[in-house]
Amino acid sequence: GQQVMQIPQYQHVQEGEDFTTYCNSSTTLSNIQWYKQRPGGHPVFLIQLVKSGEVKKQKRLTFQFGEAKKNSSLHITATQTTDVGTYFCAGTTSGGYQKVTFGTGTKLQVIP
Amino acid sequence: NAGVTQTPKFQVLKTGQSMTLQCAQDMNHEYMSWYRQDPGMGLRLIHYSVGAGITDQGEVPNGYNVSRSTTEDFPLRLLSAAPSQTSVYFCASYFRGALGRAFFGQGTRLTVV
Numbered sequence: 001g002q003q004v005m006q007i008p009q010y011q012h013v014q015e016g017e018d019f020t021t022y023c024n025s026s027t028t029l030s031n032i033q034w035y036k037q038r039p040g041g042h043p044v045f046l047i048q049l050v051k052s053g054e055v056k057k058q059k060r061l062t063f064q065f066g067e068a069k070k071n072s073s074l075h076i077t078a079t080q081t082t083d084v085g086t087y088f089c090a091g092t093t094s095g096g097y098q099k100v101t102f103g104t105g106t107k108l109q110v111i112p
Numbered sequence: 113n114a115g116v117t118q119t120p121k122f123q124v125l126k127t128g129q130s131m132t133l134q135c136a137q138d139m140n141h142e143y144m145s146w147y148r149q150d151p152g153m154g155l156r157l158i159h160y161s162v163g164a165g166i167t168d169q170g171e172v173p174n175g176y177n178v179s180r181s182t183t184e185d186f187p188l189r190l191l192s193a194a195p196s197q198t199s200v201y202f203c204a205s206y207f208r209g210a211l212g213r214a215f216f217g218q219g220t221r222l223t224v225v
Contacts, residue, residue, distance in 0.1 A: 009152060031211055042202060042216040043155070088154060090214070097168050098210035100145065102155035 004091050006103040014111050019079050021106035023072040023089035030094040032065055032072045037105075038085045046074075079110045114138050118203050118217030125193040125224045133188040133220050135203030143206040144186040145214075148172065148199040155202065161186055162209070193224045 035043035049065035147155040157170030161180040204214040
Protein backbone atom coordinates (compact mmCIF):
# COMPACT_ATOMS: atom_id res chain seq x y z
CA GLY A 1 0.00 0.00 0.00
CA GLN A 2 0.89 3.64 -0.10
CA GLN A 3 3.64 4.76 2.24
CA VAL A 4 4.57 8.28 3.22
CA MET A 5 7.87 8.69 4.99
CA GLN A 6 9.26 11.78 6.64
CA ILE A 7 12.81 12.62 7.60
CA PRO A 8 14.21 13.38 10.02
CA GLN A 9 12.15 11.74 12.74
CA TYR A 10 13.49 14.19 15.35
CA GLN A 11 15.27 17.53 15.09
CA HIS A 12 16.70 19.72 17.81
CA VAL A 13 17.65 23.24 16.76
CA GLN A 14 18.88 26.34 18.53
CA GLU A 15 16.36 29.16 18.44
CA GLY A 16 17.04 31.24 15.35
CA GLU A 17 18.35 28.33 13.26
CA ASP A 18 16.52 27.06 10.21
CA PHE A 19 14.67 23.74 10.03
CA THR A 20 13.56 21.52 7.15
CA THR A 21 11.50 18.36 7.07
CA TYR A 22 11.11 16.18 3.98
CA CYS A 23 8.18 14.04 2.95
CA ASN A 24 8.40 11.20 0.41
CA SER A 25 5.57 9.10 -0.99
CA SER A 26 5.83 5.74 -2.70
CA THR A 27 3.02 6.77 -5.08
CA THR A 28 2.00 9.89 -6.96
CA LEU A 29 -0.26 12.16 -4.92
CA SER A 30 -3.25 14.26 -5.94
CA ASN A 31 -2.29 16.82 -3.34
CA ILE A 32 -0.30 17.17 -0.15
CA GLN A 33 -1.21 18.83 3.10
CA TRP A 34 0.85 19.83 6.11
CA TYR A 35 -0.28 19.73 9.73
CA LYS A 36 1.25 20.78 13.03
CA GLN A 37 0.62 19.01 16.31
CA ARG A 38 1.61 20.72 19.54
CA PRO A 39 2.59 18.45 22.46
CA GLY A 40 -0.55 16.90 23.92
CA GLY A 41 -2.73 18.34 21.17
CA HIS A 42 -4.31 17.29 17.92
CA PRO A 43 -3.05 17.92 14.37
CA VAL A 44 -3.97 21.33 12.98
CA PHE A 45 -4.05 22.10 9.27
CA LEU A 46 -1.33 24.42 7.95
CA ILE A 47 -1.53 24.36 4.15
CA GLN A 48 -2.41 22.40 1.04
CA LEU A 49 -0.37 22.08 -2.18
CA VAL A 50 -1.96 20.81 -5.37
CA LYS A 51 0.16 21.66 -8.41
CA SER A 52 3.40 20.06 -9.47
CA GLY A 53 6.33 22.24 -8.38
CA GLU A 54 4.10 24.50 -6.27
CA VAL A 55 5.69 26.70 -3.62
CA LYS A 56 3.73 28.49 -0.91
CA LYS A 57 4.83 30.69 1.95
CA GLN A 58 3.29 31.49 5.31
CA LYS A 59 5.44 34.04 7.11
CA ARG A 60 8.57 32.07 8.09
CA LEU A 61 7.28 28.76 6.66
CA THR A 62 7.93 27.70 3.05
CA PHE A 63 6.22 24.66 1.56
CA GLN A 64 7.18 22.92 -1.69
CA PHE A 65 5.55 20.17 -3.74
CA GLY A 66 7.85 18.17 -5.97
CA GLU A 67 7.66 18.11 -9.75
CA ALA A 68 6.68 14.43 -9.76
CA LYS A 69 4.10 15.02 -6.99
CA LYS A 70 5.75 12.34 -4.85
CA ASN A 71 7.67 14.51 -2.41
CA SER A 72 7.33 17.70 -0.44
CA SER A 73 9.23 19.80 2.05
CA LEU A 74 8.55 22.27 4.83
CA HIS A 75 11.22 24.83 5.68
CA ILE A 76 11.09 27.11 8.71
CA THR A 77 13.38 30.14 8.72
CA ALA A 78 14.74 31.43 12.04
CA THR A 79 12.88 29.05 14.33
CA GLN A 80 11.12 30.28 17.45
CA THR A 81 10.07 28.41 20.58
CA THR A 82 6.48 28.61 19.33
CA ASP A 83 7.47 26.33 16.43
CA VAL A 84 7.88 23.37 18.80
CA GLY A 85 5.72 20.40 17.84
CA THR A 86 5.41 17.55 15.40
CA TYR A 87 4.94 18.33 11.71
CA PHE A 88 3.07 15.88 9.52
CA CYS A 89 2.59 15.74 5.81
CA ALA A 90 -0.50 14.00 4.43
CA GLY A 91 -1.01 12.83 0.88
CA THR A 92 -4.17 11.99 -1.01
CA THR A 93 -4.15 9.26 -3.63
CA SER A 94 -6.37 9.40 -6.69
CA GLY A 95 -8.67 6.72 -8.06
CA GLY A 96 -11.39 4.68 -6.39
CA TYR A 97 -12.09 5.81 -2.85
CA GLN A 98 -9.47 8.43 -2.17
CA LYS A 99 -7.37 7.79 0.91
CA VAL A 100 -5.48 10.30 2.99
CA THR A 101 -2.22 8.86 4.31
CA PHE A 102 -0.21 10.70 6.90
CA GLY A 103 3.55 10.71 7.08
CA THR A 104 5.52 9.48 10.06
CA GLY A 105 6.06 13.02 11.33
CA THR A 106 9.05 15.12 12.35
CA LYS A 107 9.27 16.20 15.96
CA LEU A 108 10.89 19.62 16.32
CA GLN A 109 12.43 20.83 19.54
CA VAL A 110 13.68 24.42 19.71
CA ILE A 111 16.29 25.23 22.33
CA PRO A 112 16.02 28.83 23.60
CA ASN B 113 -19.75 25.45 16.45
CA ALA B 114 -18.34 22.29 18.10
CA GLY B 115 -16.42 20.90 15.09
CA VAL B 116 -15.34 17.30 15.76
CA THR B 117 -16.18 15.86 19.17
CA GLN B 118 -14.58 12.67 20.45
CA THR B 119 -15.54 10.82 23.59
CA PRO B 120 -14.18 9.66 25.92
CA LYS B 121 -10.90 11.57 26.30
CA PHE B 122 -9.30 8.82 28.37
CA GLN B 123 -10.12 5.13 28.79
CA VAL B 124 -8.56 2.13 30.47
CA LEU B 125 -9.72 -1.30 29.33
CA LYS B 126 -8.89 -4.80 30.38
CA THR B 127 -7.73 -7.26 27.74
CA GLY B 128 -10.74 -8.81 26.05
CA GLN B 129 -13.18 -6.03 26.83
CA SER B 130 -15.02 -4.25 24.05
CA MET B 131 -15.85 -0.59 23.74
CA THR B 132 -16.90 2.09 21.28
CA LEU B 133 -15.07 5.34 20.69
CA GLN B 134 -17.53 8.02 19.67
CA CYS B 135 -16.95 10.67 17.03
CA ALA B 136 -19.43 13.32 15.95
CA GLN B 137 -19.08 16.32 13.66
CA ASP B 138 -21.48 19.17 13.00
CA MET B 139 -19.95 20.49 9.77
CA ASN B 140 -21.89 18.24 7.37
CA HIS B 141 -18.67 16.68 6.08
CA GLU B 142 -19.08 13.54 4.03
CA TYR B 143 -15.55 12.18 4.49
CA MET B 144 -14.43 10.98 7.93
CA SER B 145 -11.50 8.89 9.16
CA TRP B 146 -10.11 7.19 12.23
CA TYR B 147 -6.36 7.22 12.94
CA ARG B 148 -4.20 5.80 15.67
CA GLN B 149 -1.03 7.55 16.76
CA ASP B 150 1.90 5.64 18.20
CA PRO B 151 5.39 7.02 18.93
CA GLY B 152 7.54 7.13 15.81
CA MET B 153 4.79 5.80 13.55
CA GLY B 154 2.82 8.91 12.73
CA LEU B 155 -0.92 8.71 12.18
CA ARG B 156 -2.02 5.38 10.76
CA LEU B 157 -5.36 5.08 9.03
CA ILE B 158 -7.70 2.51 10.61
CA HIS B 159 -10.97 2.98 8.69
CA TYR B 160 -12.53 5.73 6.69
CA SER B 161 -15.92 6.64 5.28
CA VAL B 162 -16.77 8.61 2.16
CA GLY B 163 -20.38 9.12 3.22
CA ALA B 164 -23.27 7.61 5.15
CA GLY B 165 -23.44 3.88 4.57
CA ILE B 166 -20.00 3.64 2.93
CA THR B 167 -16.86 2.62 4.81
CA ASP B 168 -13.53 1.10 3.83
CA GLN B 169 -10.41 -0.23 5.51
CA GLY B 170 -7.21 1.69 6.00
CA GLU B 171 -3.72 0.45 6.83
CA VAL B 172 -4.43 -1.12 10.24
CA PRO B 173 -8.09 -2.25 10.35
CA ASN B 174 -7.71 -5.54 12.25
CA GLY B 175 -9.49 -5.57 15.60
CA TYR B 176 -11.67 -2.57 14.76
CA ASN B 177 -15.14 -2.14 13.27
CA VAL B 178 -16.88 0.97 12.01
CA SER B 179 -20.28 1.93 10.70
CA ARG B 180 -21.69 5.17 9.31
CA SER B 181 -25.43 5.34 9.67
CA THR B 182 -25.55 9.16 9.64
CA THR B 183 -23.38 11.91 8.19
CA GLU B 184 -22.67 13.24 11.68
CA ASP B 185 -21.49 10.12 13.52
CA PHE B 186 -18.64 7.71 12.88
CA PRO B 187 -18.08 5.40 15.87
CA LEU B 188 -15.08 3.07 16.15
CA ARG B 189 -15.62 -0.26 17.89
CA LEU B 190 -12.92 -2.33 19.52
CA LEU B 191 -14.18 -5.90 19.47
CA SER B 192 -11.84 -7.54 21.99
CA ALA B 193 -9.22 -5.13 23.30
CA ALA B 194 -5.56 -6.16 23.24
CA PRO B 195 -2.51 -4.41 24.75
CA SER B 196 -1.31 -3.70 21.18
CA GLN B 197 -4.31 -1.38 20.81
CA THR B 198 -2.96 0.95 23.48
CA SER B 199 -2.66 4.20 21.57
CA VAL B 200 -4.05 7.67 21.01
CA TYR B 201 -7.00 7.62 18.62
CA PHE B 202 -8.00 10.58 16.46
CA CYS B 203 -11.14 11.06 14.47
CA ALA B 204 -11.07 13.49 11.55
CA SER B 205 -13.62 14.92 9.19
CA TYR B 206 -12.70 16.50 5.90
CA PHE B 207 -13.94 19.65 4.19
CA ARG B 208 -14.61 18.83 0.53
CA GLY B 209 -13.75 15.18 0.88
CA ALA B 210 -10.30 13.59 0.80
CA LEU B 211 -8.93 16.51 -1.20
CA GLY B 212 -9.76 19.00 1.51
CA ARG B 213 -8.38 19.93 4.87
CA ALA B 214 -8.98 17.72 7.89
CA PHE B 215 -10.51 18.80 11.17
CA PHE B 216 -9.43 16.61 14.06
CA GLY B 217 -11.09 15.75 17.32
CA GLN B 218 -9.22 16.16 20.60
CA GLY B 219 -8.24 12.49 20.67
CA THR B 220 -8.90 9.52 22.93
CA ARG B 221 -6.04 8.10 24.95
CA LEU B 222 -6.70 4.39 25.34
CA THR B 223 -4.76 2.04 27.59
CA VAL B 224 -5.36 -1.71 27.48
CA VAL B 225 -4.02 -3.63 30.46
